[in-house]
Amino acid sequence: MTIQITFDCADPASLAAFWADALGYKVQDPPPGFDSWEQALTAMGIPPERHNAASAVVDPKGEGPRLFFQRVPEPKTVKNRVHVDVRAAPGLAGDERMAALEAECARLVARGAARLARHEPEPPLGGGHIVMADPEGNEFCLD
Structure with missing residues (x-):
């Protein structure tokens, strides 16, 4: 499947x-x-x-x-209920992880994405991520 x-x-x-x-x-x-x-x-x-x-x-x-x-004829009007996570820093942690996410964020912003929010690491489970929107406003995360 x-x-x-x-x-x-x-x-x-x-x-x-x-x-x-x-x-x-x-x-x-x-x-x-x-x-x-x-x-x-x-x-x-x-x-x-x-x-x-x-x-x-x-x-x-x-x-x-x-x-x-x-x-579709109608524009996006509300937050996505499902979103894509782009795994831009697998295996990395702390400052190294956030630096990799920032680099990918800058690359995608240059291609039309928008940066929405940065969430700092919250150990032990939260590695930190950046929330973004594609050129049509669909939210996704750099994870």
Whole structure:
């Protein structure tokens, strides 16, 4: 069994590109026989104004879940009930962990994310994390 995580959004192509970069994923390849999604969608009879109705990114190693982005007409209005944790500092603790999280935070802010809050380590169970939002306001944590 595999899972897919779906994001409702306004601009699937842009949000897919952000998450591909954030996770080291890639935009899913078009179907066999096509050099691009534009070519495939045109051949399927999808009008150009609907070419950005959806996008997906996949783990190039085939290990992580597929992320699917679908255009919806309404904007995000409340806090996410489920969010993605980006494991940016596995195995690290204390100042070394927080420095790694800060470095990843700066990289993602430069790509359109927003920093929302930093939570300091609270041993023994709390390692510290940074709460962020992707370019469309979906919360995620650097953990």
